[in-house]
Amino acid sequence: MNIQFKKGVLELCVLSMLTQQDQYGYELASTLSELIQIADGTIYPILRKLAADGQVTTYLQESSGGPPRKYYAITQAGRQTQHTLQVEWMQFAQHVNKIMGGMQS
Amino acid sequence: MNKDQFMQILQNKLRCLGPAAVAEILADFEDHFTNGLSRGKTEIEIAAELGNPDDIAQQYIDESPVGSGNPATAKAKSSAPLDFSSREQIWRRQDGQPAAPAAAPTAAAPTATAPTHSAASSASTNQSAASNKPFQAAEQTTVSGGALAAVILLNLFFGIPLWISIFSILFGFWVAAGSIGVAACVLFAVAILKAGMTSLILLLFALSLTALSILAVIFMVYLTKWLIMGLGAYIRWNRRLVRGGTSV
Numbered sequence: 001m002n003i004q005f006k007k008g009v010l011e012l013c014v015l016s017m018l019t020q021q022d023q024y025g026y027e028l029a030s031t032l033s034e035l036i037q038i039a040d041g042t043i044y045p046i047l048r049k050l051a052a053d054g055q056v057t058t059y060l061q062e063s064s065g066g067p068p069r070k071y072y073a074i075t076q077a078g079r080q081t082q083h084t085l086q087v088e089w090m091q092f093a094q095h096v097n098k099i100m101g102g103m104q105s
Numbered sequence: 106m107n108k109d110q111f112m113q114i115l116q117n118k119l120r121c122l123g124p125a126a127v128a129e130i131l132a133d134f135e136d137h138f139t140n141g142l143s144r145g146k147t148e149i150e151i152a153a154e155l156g157n158p159d160d161i162a163q164q165y166i167d168e169s170p171v172g173s174g175n176p177a178t179a180k181a182k183s184s185a186p187l188d189f190s191s192r193e194q195i196w197r198r199q200d201g202q203p204a205a206p207a208a209a210p211t212a213a214a215p216t217a218t219a220p221t222h223s224a225a226s227s228a229s230t231n232q233s234a235a236s237n238k239p240f241q242a243a244e245q246t247t248v249s250g251g252a253l254a255a256v257i258l259l260n261l262f263f264g265i266p267l268w269i270s271i272f273s274i275l276f277g278f279w280v281a282a283g284s285i286g287v288a289a290c291v292l293f294a295v296a297i298l299k300a301g302m303t304s305l306i307l308l309l310f311a312l313s314l315t316a317l318s319i320l321a322v323i324f325m326v327y328l329t330k331w332l333i334m335g336l337g338a339y340i341r342w343n344r345r346l347v348r349g350g351t352s353v
Contacts, residue, residue: 029137033154042161045168048165
């Protein structure tokens with residue numbers, strides 16, 4: 001799949017996952033790479049950029065039997081972005097589906 | 106690849122982002138390894154799942170806000186990555202079709218490509234490269250016809266005559282090398298046909314001429330190879346000039 005496109009979709013995925021609950025990097029990476037075929041490492045640059053853009057914030061939390069983990073939490077701006085991206089994605093997918101449907105008939 | 110090797114590559118490639126950013130990024134990956142190890146994975150498995158460290162480093166470099174000195178670049182940076190419409194432009198461009206000359210994609214595209222060139226260089230040149238790129242890109246879109254004309258003129262008055270002269274000289278050298286060989290053969294024939302004291306000297310002379318001609322031929326083979334490679338590079342450079350002007 002086109003890398004640039006995949007990156008945009010990954011941003012939407014990460015933001016969407018964070019709207020449900022705060023998560024740490026490893027969690028996000030393994031959930032995503034199970035569902036979408038991506039290298040785990042791809043997610044960290046995205047998280048860093050989202051943090052730099054103020055879409056997410058980070059905090060450290062103690063973990064049981066290990067060093068504290070860096071958790072990611074979505075901000076209000078992040079929620080708005082997630083909503084915008086979701087709408088755009090749905091419209092995009094709808095158009096693609098329409099085109100594919102038109103091709104088949 | 107184990108953890109240390111992975112981290113080493115990442116660290117080396119990210120150096121241009123500055124020590125603070127590198128430390129933060131490396132800490133994230135350190136955590137990732139710790140989490141993976143606590144789940145019973147090996148370092149090698151975790152590194153393999155993470156992917157190519159060079160690619161990951163490049164992703165950080167591409168997304169680092171080095172172009173923030175330029176308002177146009179900064180604006181494109183903050184809006185483009187979260188904007189599907191501009192992403193579509195990039196997408197279309199990569200398929201080889203010309204993108205619509207809207208302001209945002211023209212500015213957004215160089216931010217995606219510029220840091221690639223300056224990955225190895227320092228942060229300051231990185232910044233200048235990122236801020237210069239949009240203007241270069243804008244120029245290229247408008248002077249594509251001019252670039253073609255310039256290349257044609259350059260070749261007509263300079264390139265073609267130059268290469269013809271070079272290859273004529275090369276041909277002359279080949280003839281010279283061949284003549285030395287022919288002379289050697291003739292001397293051999295004379296030496297063999299005419300036995301006597303002088304024929305020994307003639308034979309030695311013929312031998313040295315043969316050696317000389319072999320040397321000349323070897324030299325000529327290399328010279329020809331280099332010149333053909335040079336011509337290839339020149340042709341590629343011309344093609345890049347023309348294509349660079351039309352495809353951006």
